[in-house]
Amino acid sequence: MLAGCQMMIKVVILTAALFIAQTVAQYDSTRTVAVTLDKTFRTLSGDVVGDQSVLFGNKASFSRGECCTDSKAFAGHPKKIDLVIALDESGSVGSRNFNIMKRFIEDIISHFVVSYSATRVAVVTWSTRVDLEFDFNEYINSEGVIKDIRKRVKYSGGWTATGDALNLIRSRLFSQSPQDAKKVLFIITDGRSNRQTYNPTTEAQLLKDSGVEIFAFGIGKRVHDPELTAIASEPTKAHKFRVETFRDLSALSHLIGSTGCRNRATVYDACGRRCTCRYGKLTDCKRVRKNFLDMTDLERCRYIRAVRRASTVQPFKSEYDRLIGIHEQLFFTGIHNGDYFLPWHRWYILAYENILRKVDCRVTVPYWDWSLDSDSPFTSDVWNADLCKYTGLGGDGNPSGGCVTTGPFASPGWRLTPSAQNDCLRRGHNGVAPDCTAVQDVLDATTAEFDNFLIGLEVVLHNTVHVRIGGTMRGLESSNAPEFFFHHGFVDKIWGDWQEKGLSYKQHEYYRNTTSMPGTIYSPRNVHDIEDQPYCVKVCYDEPKQLCRIGGRNLSISEIAGMSLSARLRLDPTPVPEIPQEALTQFGVPQSIVKRLPEICLQLFGIHIKISSNIAVVKITSDQQRG
Incomplete structure (x- = not known):
């Protein structure tokens, strides 16, 4: 009895040890793939985090007498890449694992600078039939690509027509690529191709002959390794990847997801967008418009x-x-x-x-x-x-x-x-333009005064500057x-x-x-x-x-915002210059609005205007200014 229990304990220990050894080996293998992929991404697309001296320049951007040519202005632009991602959605994958594949390609995309002028992305799925989910011209940033992958790319199931997928990618996508774009294909599958019109090995070779670099991912034990090798570009070690299970693919996503930025730091991506780093990923990226x-x-x-x-x-x-x-x-x-x-x-x-x-x-x-x-x-x-x-x-x-x-x-x-x-x-x-106090007067309008805000901004400020230029x-x-x-x-x-x-x-x-x-x-x-x-x-x-120069003083926008209307008028009695007749006629301002302008200007700017046939003359009456 005791001997039997001891034997069972040994079996359990040996089984656990074997499981741990296999798990460690799989993790080590996954880490090796992650390291190789990280090098691949940096080689292909460069760093997604931008170098601020390249993005914005500095005092040393031009040497004495140096001119800004096209080559100087556009130097350091992210690499131009046409990237196709092809996903196997055959019956052996299953809906749950297909979602793991989608999350994995989201992490792949995060390593590329997605833009019309940098990396353009297309996604193809295949099973019995081949579907072009979207082509190169649909999305202008990684956020748009990822959003649509989550929302639009659905699992279908079926056979594995890999050759047909490669044919569509060659004939409908890369055939449209510009000559100066690097062409890259990531193809992810869990099995051997079947039920297809085109031979996958032949189609892959045609793609490679036309300059496409192919990275092939195989998941699980059903993958036909010779076929995967034939699809991938050379050297095979840098272009063919295998993981044992979809769980390993999920682990790989976590390992390759980081850009290396410091958590919560403000960084700029390679297209100059201002982003926040969250756990190694660029988030909340915004285009920055400057004065x-x-x-x-x-x-x-x-x-x-x-x-x-x-x-x-x-x-x-x-x-x-x-x-x-x-x-x-x-x-x-x-x-x-x-x-x-x-x-x-x-x-x-x-x-x-x-x-x-x-x-x-x-x-x-x-x-x-x-x-x-x-x-x-x-x-x-x-x-x-x-x-x-x-x-x-x-x-x-x-x-x-x-x-x-x-x-x-x-x-x-x-x-x-x-x-x-x-x-x-x-x-x-x-002439002259409306000043900082006039802008602040418009901004002071409440939601209940929206009509005043809109007319003050469009007719008084916007139209006037058009005519002054x-x-x-x-x-x-x-x-x-x-x-x-x-x-x-x-x-x-x-x-x-x-x-x-x-x-x-x-x-x-x-x-x-x-x-x-x-x-x-x-x-x-x-x-x-x-x-x-x-x-x-x-x-x-x-x-x-x-700073804003008003009444002989240099003031910040926040200082002007903190003043009352009467205080601003003491600094500058004429925040709005003469409103030219063309500011009304050229923009087809309705007479109903023209008639209201004196009332609106008094309420917004604290000034009286008189509408004449040639010009709207600004005239201040100090005892009727509101505070």
């Missing part, structure tokens, strides 16, 4: 050169021309005068920015805070004409109101779009002017700052509007949150670094 005057020379040059390339070079130009023309076509269809003004232009800036990021994913649309330059807006460095460093938009028209002949958008070298008859860019700088900016063709997006970026920032005052401000008016805006598939609600834009895009605006 143009706060950008480094390299950032300014990169932006201007991206605009020039998008507006003059195919394949970008066709999309650029179409987008610019939309604003002119829809000018009087509700995108101005309240109905959709703020959300439509928020969408428009995003669409424009997406085109520029096809040129360079590090580009975001800057804004120009003209309120900081209000006394002399046209001596601002925004308008410098340096054709060496490309750090400004060029000067006034020559003569004023005529064609611009200085800077990167000068005639005859740069022209407007076909919808504007390929005319020259015109400017007619005149003059030329192309004062007409239907205004979106052709590069400064259009600087101006509208600041208008959008003002709206965003108003929304940040509280949830009732963010979920007000436009939030409740779910009707499609003119020329888009999006409603105001789709774009009302700046941190939840279409395509899984998040945006933030950096505050300007420059």
Whole structure:
């Protein structure tokens, strides 16, 4: 009896020891795969965490006399890769294990810089049939790819037509890849191919012959190793991977998921988005829009050169021309005068920015805070004409109101779009701009005063600056002017700052509007949150670094915000300059709004205006200012 018990104990101990040994061996094997994969990712795509000196430049970005060429502006851009991920969804996989495979490919994707101009991703699934879940052109960031993998890629079950999947990948995906893109395929399977039209070994060789680098993953004991070896690129050791079980694949996900960033640190990804590191992964990544005057020379040059390339070079130009023309076509269809003004232009800036990021994913649309330059807006460095460093938009028209002949958008070298008859860019700088206190007056409006906020922002501030810049900016063709997006970026920032005052401000008016805006598939609600834009895009605006010069004092934005209206008026009795007649007529401002302007200006700005036939003249009556 005792001997039998001792024997049973020995068997249990030996079984446990064997299990532990096998588990340790599997873990060691999984760790070896993880190390190899980590090296592979770094070799293929580089580091997803960006080098800030490459992203933003510094004082040493240009040596004395060095000019900012295209090669200088776009240097250090993330590698261009077309990445296809192919998942076996045959009957032997099962729904639960298929979800493990999906989580694994999410971790693969997190090691690539997903963008139109960097890594483009397509996903294919196969069983008895082959499905192209989405192609290279659908997503502009990893968040969008991962969201759709979770939501859209479903398990089906069936046979294992691996050869047919490889044929589709070759004929419909990589055949469309640009010549300068590296072509990479990750294929993941748990078994041997069967029931197919095309031979997997032949199709894999055709892919490799066309320059595709194939990484093959086999899971479990049913994998046919010779077939996996034939599919993978050489050297096999660096391109073929095996794990014993789906549980090991899950463990592998945890091992390869980290980028190495410090937890909770603020970092920038390789496309310049500002992210928060969470347990080694980049999260909450946002495009950062800056005041143009706060950008480094390299950032300014990169932006201007991206605009020039998008507006003059195919394949970008066709999309650029179409987008610019939309604003002119829809000018009087509700995108101005309240109905959709703020959300439509928020969408428009995003669409424009997406085109520029096809040129360079590090580009975001800057804004120009003209309120900081209000006394002399046209001596601002925004308008410098340096054709060496490309750090400004060029000067006034020559003569004023005529064609611009200085800077990167000068005639005859740069022209407007076909919808504007390929005319020259015109400017007619005149007058002054609303100042910082006027902006704060608008921001002080409550949700109950939304109409005042909107009319003050659109008619008094937005329309006035359009007309003060003059030329192309004062007409239907205004979106052709590069400064259009600087101006509208600041208008959008003002709206965003108003929304940040509280949830009732963010979920007000436009939030409740779910009707499609003119020329888009999006409603105001789709774009009302700046941190939840279409395509899984998040945006933030950096505050300007420059102080506001008012009444002989240099004040921060927070100091101005802390003042009462009467205190601000004592500093500057005329926060809003004369409102030109064109600010009303050129934008088709309805007479119902024109008649309300005196009342709105008194309530918002504490000033009296008188509407005349030629101009809306600002006149202050001190004893009627409200505190």
